[in-house]
Amino acid sequence: MNPSDPNAPLATAGLSIGYDEKGTAGTIACGLDVSLQSGQFVCLLGPNGAGKTTLLRTLSGALPPLAGDIRLRGTQLSAIPPRERAHQISVVLADRISAGMMDARSLVALGRHPYSGWLGRLNAKDRESIAWALEIVGASKLAERPVAELSDGEQQKVAIARALAQEASILLLDEPTAHLDLPNRIETMALLRQLSHEKNLSILLSTHDLELALRQADQLWLLAANGTLRQGTPEQLARDGALARAFAHEALSWESLRRYFNQPAPEAQSGQVPE
Amino acid sequence: MTVDVSSQKRTFTHLLFLLLAILLGTLASACLGAVNFSPAQLFSILFDKEAADPVLRSILLNFRLPRILTAMLAGAALGVAGLIMQTVFRNPLADPFILGVNSGASLGVALVVLIAAPIGGGLAVTLGGGGQIATVTAASLGAGATLFLVLALSRRVDVLSVLIIGLMISYAIGAMVSLLMFFSMAEHLQSFINWSFGDYSGVSWGRLSILAPALGIGLLTALLMPKPLDALLLGDHYAASMGTEVKRVRICLLAAASLLAGAVTAFCGPIGFLGIAAPHLARTRLRTSRHAILLPASLLTGALLSLLADLAARAPGLDSSLPLNAVTALIGAPVIIAVLMRQRNRRRLFE
Numbered sequence: 001m002n003p004s005d006p007n008a009p010l011a012t013a014g015l016s017i018g019y020d021e022k023g024t025a026g027t028i029a030c031g032l033d034v035s036l037q038s039g040q041f042v043c044l045l046g047p048n049g050a051g052k053t054t055l056l057r058t059l060s061g062a063l064p065p066l067a068g069d070i071r072l073r074g075t076q077l078s079a080i081p082p083r084e085r086a087h088q089i090s091v092v093l094a095d096r097i098s099a100g101m102m103d104a105r106s107l108v109a110l111g112r113h114p115y116s117g118w119l120g121r122l123n124a125k126d127r128e129s130i131a132w133a134l135e136i137v138g139a140s141k142l143a144e145r146p147v148a149e150l151s152d153g154e155q156q157k158v159a160i161a162r163a164l165a166q167e168a169s170i171l172l173l174d175e176p177t178a179h180l181d182l183p184n185r186i187e188t189m190a191l192l193r194q195l196s197h198e199k200n201l202s203i204l205l206s207t208h209d210l211e212l213a214l215r216q217a218d219q220l221w222l223l224a225a226n227g228t229l230r231q232g233t234p235e236q237l238a239r240d241g242a243l244a245r246a247f248a249h250e251a252l253s254w255e256s257l258r259r260y261f262n263q264p265a266p267e268a269q270s271g272q273v274p275e
Numbered sequence: 276m277t278v279d280v281s282s283q284k285r286t287f288t289h290l291l292f293l294l295l296a297i298l299l300g301t302l303a304s305a306c307l308g309a310v311n312f313s314p315a316q317l318f319s320i321l322f323d324k325e326a327a328d329p330v331l332r333s334i335l336l337n338f339r340l341p342r343i344l345t346a347m348l349a350g351a352a353l354g355v356a357g358l359i360m361q362t363v364f365r366n367p368l369a370d371p372f373i374l375g376v377n378s379g380a381s382l383g384v385a386l387v388v389l390i391a392a393p394i395g396g397g398l399a400v401t402l403g404g405g406g407q408i409a410t411v412t413a414a415s416l417g418a419g420a421t422l423f424l425v426l427a428l429s430r431r432v433d434v435l436s437v438l439i440i441g442l443m444i445s446y447a448i449g450a451m452v453s454l455l456m457f458f459s460m461a462e463h464l465q466s467f468i469n470w471s472f473g474d475y476s477g478v479s480w481g482r483l484s485i486l487a488p489a490l491g492i493g494l495l496t497a498l499l500m501p502k503p504l505d506a507l508l509l510g511d512h513y514a515a516s517m518g519t520e521v522k523r524v525r526i527c528l529l530a531a532a533s534l535l536a537g538a539v540t541a542f543c544g545p546i547g548f549l550g551i552a553a554p555h556l557a558r559t560r561l562r563t564s565r566h567a568i569l570l571p572a573s574l575l576t577g578a579l580l581s582l583l584a585d586l587a588a589r590a591p592g593l594d595s596s597l598p599l600n601a602v603t604a605l606i607g608a609p610v611i612i613a614v615l616m617r618q619r620n621r622r623r624l625f626e
Contacts, residue, residue, distance in 0.1 A: 062512055086518035098365070099508045102564040113506055113517040119567055120502040166517065 007074045008035035009202045010059065010089075010170050014068035017051060017058045027066055028054050029227035036170065036204055041196040043213035044206040046223030047247060052206040053094065055223060056174050059204070060091050072170070086114035090166035092159050092173040097147060104150065104158045105143040108133055111165030133165040134158075137191065153184040160188070164195070171196075173205035177212070185209060189216045210247070214238070222246050286561055286568050293575035297347065300582035304343045308589055310334060337480070345478040345486065346585040347578040349543050352490045352535035354553030354577020355497045358569055359532040361554055362504050363525060364438050371536035371550035373438065374425045374529065375445035376418040378452070380540040381471065383417025384410050385452045388467045389459040410470065411482065411541050418537030421448065425533075426526060434511060434525070472598030473544040475585050486542045493535035494574065500528060501566035508564060548603040549584070552611050553577035559614050580607060 005011055016030035028051035036042060046052050057063040059070060061077050070077040072088055080088070090111065099107060111133065112126040122130070134140045137157040142150060147158060156176055163171055173192070177185040189209075193216050196203040204221070207213055213220060214234045222230040222237055224246045230237060237243045306312045310331065312320070320327045320335055356371035364373065372378075387409050425444055429437035456464060478486060503524040506514035511521050539546060557572035558564070580603070588602045 057512075060516055062515055082515065082520055083518035086516060089516070091513070091516045093510075093512055095510075097509060097513075100564045101558060101562055102508065106563075106565060107509075110505060110509065110513075110517060113502060113519070116502070118499065118502060120505060120565075121567075 005035045005037070006071060008037055009073060010204075011035035011071050012059070012068060013071070015058070015065050015070060016067040017054050017063070018066050019054070019063075020066060027227070029223060029229060030067065032068070032229045034221055034229060034231045036202040038169070038202055039197055039200040040202055040218050041193040041216065042202075042204045042219045042221055043217035044204055044221045044223060045208075045210060045213055045243075045246070046206075047225050048208075050223040050225050051227070052223055053174055055229075056091070056172050056204070056206060060089055060172050061085055062091075083114050086166065086168070088168050089170045089172060090163040090168040092156075092163045092171070092176050094174040094176075094178060096152070096155060096179075097159055099147050102147050103144050104139060104147055104161075105130065105134065107147050107158055108143075108161045108165050111162040111167075114166060129165045129167060133161040136164065136195070137161045152179040153181070156180060156184070156188065160192075169201055171201055171203045171205075173203070175206050175208070177207055177209055185212060189213075193217075210243075282563070286563070286572075289560055290572060290575065293572070293579055297575065297579050297582060300579060300586065301343055301347070304346070304582055304586050305335065305339050307586065308334075308339065338476070341478055341480050341483050342475050342585070343582065344483060345475045345543065346581045348487060348490050349475065349539045349546060350549055350553070350577040350579070350581020350584075351574045352493060352539050352577070353546060353550035353581070354557075354573040354575075355494055355570060356532040356535040357550030357552075357577075358554035358557070358566075358573040359497055359504070359528050360550075362507055362566070363528050363532075364434060365508070365510065366438070367555070368551070369438075370547075371532060372445075372540075372545070372547075374441035374533055375421050375448060376533045376537040377540045377545040378445045378448035379417040379419070379421025380414035380537060381417070381545065382448050382452050382455075383413035383415070383541075384470050385455045385467055386417075387413040388470065389455045389463050414541035415537070418533070418541055422530065422533040422537060426529060429529075430522070430526065437525075437529070470544050471600075473546045473600040473603075474596065475543055475599065476596060478542050482542060486538055489538040490535060493531045493538070496527065496531040497535075498570050498574075500524070500531075501570055504528070504566040504570075505564070543599075545600070546581075546603065547600050548607050549577055549580050552603075552607045553580055555611055556580075556614060 006013070012032050012034050015032040016027055017032070018028040019026045032055075044052050044055065054063065058065050061080075061082075064078070072080060072085075077085070097107065108130050109122060109126070112122060112129060113120065116122060116126060131140070134143055137160050139154065139157040139161055142154055142158060147155060150158060156179070160173070160176065163173070171192075176192075177188050180188060189212050192203050192205065195201055196218075217234055219231060220234050220237050220243075222232075222242055224230070230242045232242070302314060302317075306314060306317055312331070312335070316331075317335070320332050324332075353371050357369070360369040360371055360373050361367055363369075391409070421444060425437070425441050428440050432440070456467065459467075503514070503519050506517050506519040507521070507524070515521050536550065553576040554569065554573045557569055557576045561568060561572055563569065584599060584603045584606065587606060588597045588599050590597060
């Protein structure tokens, strides 16, 4: 239904993910054939324990695949040297960043590591990227504040700014909205969607926020508890019942899901991000 | 940008202050001791060879200068090693000896002083020149063996496990040393205890010619790695995602830090406190987490603290030096506490 395109910015073929510990392979999901296109905003959905974080870690190269392969524009991920990989993929992890006395600007500046020399000295282009990234997430005013003193919402913005400053074409985010309140969740999702479309980025983010994902995502990746993954537009997956099956245990009313698709999606991204 | 400039200025002034303070400390260290010189005397001894009293000249050149150099180098080494350990383990309590190199060194020394010396040449070996060389060699071997053991065990595990492995090895070796001490005679115990007090005076020019290059290698390695250290502040996953080869870099950093700590321990005994204090002082004074600044700042802070501690240990009016370890902690701990209390965000060092 969704044939994996081998030359997509990110594509997998027959991918098995999980943790290989002392010979006993703990496979979490297998036979994954998915691809992420340019300018696409994709939400990775799935019940707790389905392996969303494991999939993101595998796709970012932090965890080796148990089988199958991952390709970045046709090149094997494992064959790309770390620095070059960092030019193509940046990540935002689920855990709060703890970085001592680091201020927000220095944190965002770390995103320029894949481009700078051994001392990490920043040139004009780097400073420009950092300022742009802070600006676009609405965190310019936070630049000189210590990261440790920022609120969860502010810190999440700065974490996203760091990933943007890395200027990779693929952005992988692990539950970036998990600790945020509703306005911040909506704002963050709208921002990422807007970025993917305007900057032609491929953005994949995992979330438990089904409602927002259904409204905002171009595509959904649906990772079921049995280790299978379906890729499709929110409407496709809602119509053929894949969503209802995947979240069967979460006491989700199918009718309420259906109602979403009878309403027009609100234009949450009206060009400017609200403060 | 204005903030950028003012923080650069602060960094520059602080590093300059450290350099000046080290210079003054060196001068004071050269002048004060069992025989006191005035600065004028000092210069005439140094630069007017004909007129100088050969005894005074010998005291200055053969005892005080190597001691000053040793103090500075050891302090610099411990400061940098402490900074590396704190960053790699993302733990403000980490010190240069967290992987157990000092236990390894003390086991080496204990074997020589408590077992080999009593069986072999007797006290002559322990106290004479030959004995000191044996001590240094044994301590180096012990520290080196511990380092390799920890690094070999920790190649495949995560960073927290490395920390625990280091601690466990430390405890195990400490236990062996306790057993050796339990079965030893009082007079041999005394020479072991003397070693464990820490002392810069035992390092002659000859030994400095071994110690200095070892520390030089460790310091240079560390100073070349500010960027991976910055990346490691965010944790392994982020560091890797930004192109850092985390495992290789970590082994390299741990090896450099342990070489620094191990070499200092082998030659000067286990010097506590400096390694944990210098990076904290550098961080709180400069309010930065950038290692391109913190590495040189910890190096200079360590050197300065070490010089001052050594100066205080040779308190005027005493025949022999006080235990260096006692001095570093007695003077240093209140200073660190005071500095931390004055910081607005004192609990935010790492969390």
